[in-house]
Amino acid sequence: MSLVNGLPAHVLLVHFVVVLVPLTALALVVCAVWPAAARRMGLVLPVLALVTLVSVPLTTGAGEWLEKHVGSSALVRQHAELGDGLLPWALGLFVLAAAVWWTTRRSAAQQDGARSGSVIRIAATVLSLAVAAGAVVDVYRIGDSGAKAAWQDGYSKTATGSADGDG
Structure with a gap:
């Protein structure tokens, strides 16, 4: 996937990752700590984690395409390297979400309180x-490096005027 409606797909897909990874991480922690929440969420937790997992390689693939179509710089290379490291975190979220779902389901069926x-x-x-x-910190680091790569020297620190008459 390269372009969507004339825009690089990475620029659009990255928003899914930025939302889904922290959302999945939060849901996972809540369900791991609070079994009643895990029972209430049911299959939603591992499905959310699976959607998150799938969105990461789609986004990095689109990012690799974009990397070939922008000027190379140290900031772009750093962002690409950091982005390549997110997949293991997303896989970890998925595996643990499935494990939490499974153990909660299993413990609800057994009601033994087995050691x-x-x-x-x-x-x-x-x-x-x-x-x-780890996943949330990594998404932050990747996003920060991507913003620096995209916006470094791309704006003025002082107002240059405004189209709506403010400046």
Whole structure:
């Protein structure tokens, strides 16, 4: 995918990633910490994580196309390198979302309070917190580098006038 309505697809797709990764991370942490929320969300949690996972390679693929159509700079290369590192985080979100969904579903069916189930839930909660934090920080770093690559020297720090008569 290269262009959508005349715009580089990456510029549009990146908004899905910027919204979906933190949203999935938040939902994952809430469901891992609060089993009642996981039961209420049900299959929505792993489906959300799957949509997030699919959106990452679509966005990076479109970004690779865009990288070939803009001037190369250190900022663009840094952004591309950081962007390539998001897929493992998205995969981690998906795997943990599926695990939290599965363990919540399993524990609701058993109602035993088995010791092994609580150990798995604790491990899933700790891993969910770590992966969610890592994914959100990575999205921030990627977005920051992308904004710098796109806007570095692309605007004036002082107002140059305005089309609506403010300046």
